Amino acid sequence: MSGQYVQIKSQSGDVFSAYLSISADKRGPGIVLCQEIFGVNEVMRKKADFLAEEGYTVLVPDLFWRTEANIELGYTPEDFEKAFQLYQAYDEDLGVQDVQDSLNYLKTLDSCDRNTGLSVLGYCLGGKVAFLAGCRIPEVACTVGYYGVGLEKLLHELEQLKGHLVLHIAELDQFTPPAAREKIIQAAQHYSNVNIHVYDAVDHAFARPEGTHYHKPSAKIAHERTITALHKTVGPYFDLVALWEEHIKHEFDTRDVPATMATMVAQPYVNHIPTLTGGVGYSQLARFYRYHFVHQNPQDMKLTPLSRTVGSTQVVDEFIMSFTHDSEIDWLLPGIQPTGKYVEIPMLGVIQFRGSKLCHEHIYWDQASVLVQIGLLDPTGLPVAGAETAHKLLNEAIPSNTLMPSWASSENKPIV
Structure with missing residues (x-):
């Protein structure tokens, strides 16, 4: 207490x-x-x-x-x-x-x-x-x-x-x-x-x-x-966007683990949903950041923002993460050796705040799309796609429903 x-x-x-x-x-x-x-x-x-x-x-x-x-x-x-x-x-x-x-x-x-x-x-x-x-x-x-x-x-x-x-x-x-x-x-x-x-x-x-x-x-x-x-x-007012961008800066630009942790509450947690990676509590999360995240990301890793929704207690970011898989990435592809493939992934981050500190992150992406792009999953006959999932976010004119064999069957049918 x-x-x-x-x-x-x-x-x-x-x-x-x-x-x-x-x-x-x-x-x-x-x-x-x-x-x-x-x-x-x-x-x-x-x-x-x-x-x-x-x-x-x-x-x-x-x-x-x-x-x-x-x-x-x-x-x-x-x-x-x-x-x-x-x-x-x-x-x-x-x-x-x-x-x-x-x-x-x-x-x-x-x-x-x-x-x-x-x-x-x-x-x-x-x-x-x-x-x-x-x-x-x-x-x-x-x-x-x-x-x-x-x-x-x-x-x-x-x-x-x-x-x-x-x-x-x-x-x-x-x-x-x-x-x-x-x-x-x-x-x-x-x-x-x-x-x-x-x-x-x-x-x-x-x-x-x-x-x-x-x-x-x-x-x-x-x-x-x-x-x-x-x-x-009654307030108080917190600039959640500024707090979140400060956190991201230390994660991906300065790659400073103590500075990253300083933006968070005493016992934060991070959960990368598809791979169950991250950490709960200060010691586990600091360990994860230090040895399996901040210093392990490819040098050409880039985040392309698509949309941002800011609430009273959280920020939801939609973005595309792109990188060359030239090093092992524990949090994204645990246990997979570098393939040299270029990867583009649509991602969604739900970032919760408690007061002026970041409380937790829930990060979502389509792992099947990642596996297709690095050659570990053959998409033939499967309802999965590779980099197209990212490309269509940037260009909605790319055809929809190409994975649906039944799509052609509804052409010219009456629309009620």
């Missing part, structure tokens, strides 16, 4: 604790993160640290301090029973006061950029408290709730909402059955500043990594939507 515990003075004059994680950039927009019913446990602290890597200064207040201060529960049946008891005794109105006190505390910190606006984010019970805080506290610029409970009974609160609200709802959530979910969706349609996302075939707590209902694809999409909403309302 990279954060620390701090003490916050309540409106009643009492003091409660909160976990504080400061932005990786030393200063960023402030977020109050509202806990699940299990207290400010390791899962919540990791969530705060993760958001701090995204560039936010995050405070996780102990919402149960009036009943049982500083409690941390796990996910055993006994802990579930204890957590549910705490939830039943919880006063959500007082919880909103605690969020306000936490926001006030954030505003005193040099690590909180007070000019951009403040946000509240929560899970489960915390999703409900975040919803109420977003509606009742006018200064909250962005509110995000993950599978908040009982929101269908609080929809009248939306009339007070000033900022942006994002709700993530699990389709199979027993705490938000279909009728309740539909009620929330119908109410949200009357507000342009409310976005509802329903995640198919997942259950409550789908974004909790330690949970039995964890669903990584849904959790990733929900996180990207959350960060996108935060970026649009």
Whole structure:
């Protein structure tokens, strides 16, 4: 954990604790993160640290301090029973006061950029408290709730909402059955500043990594939507194109491994999809770059950009990679000796960022086309092509459907 515990003075004059994680950039927009019913446990602290890597200064207040201060529960049946008891005794109105006190505390910190606006984010019970805080506290610029409970009974609160609200709802959530979910969706349609996302075939707590209902694809999409909403309302802004081009420069021009790694988060990963090459974590990826990638690429390797799509958290690049296969290329053609062939490959790179650092790369290409071009795969009778796949990207006038034996059979047939 990279954060620390701090003490916050309540409106009643009492003091409660909160976990504080400061932005990786030393200063960023402030977020109050509202806990699940299990207290400010390791899962919540990791969530705060993760958001701090995204560039936010995050405070996780102990919402149960009036009943049982500083409690941390796990996910055993006994802990579930204890957590549910705490939830039943919880006063959500007082919880909103605690969020306000936490926001006030954030505003005193040099690590909180007070000019951009403040946000509240929560899970489960915390999703409900975040919803109420977003509606009742006018200064909250962005509110995000993950599978908040009982929101269908609080929809009248939306009339007070000033900022942006994002709700993530699990389709199979027993705490938000279909009728309740539909009620929330119908109410949200009357507000342009409310976005509802329903995640198919997942259950409550789908974004909790330690949970039995964890669903990584849904959790990733929900996180990207959350960060996108935060970026649009409170920032921070990162020039992802400049960050990506700096990374590429050190990979292919300066061929400087330490400089390449410096553009990435502490534990990044790279996955070249067709060959399963790359690395997960700093040490494995640095080893891969140093001995199997950066210094092993052919000297005439060239990237020809075709298109670039820039989102809030990622860059998608479409390009053609060309080179002479005059040296062994572990990451692209592992174990294959140089053939001297010239190769042109259409490629697609999905580059994810976390804050101001590159988080991971997913690189896609057609390996069959590569094997055809170096003479290891005979394309006769197979639905594969060689360098033509790259050439057609540059010249769409090259005939289509030449690999389809049935293409001629539809000529002159009526088109409906």
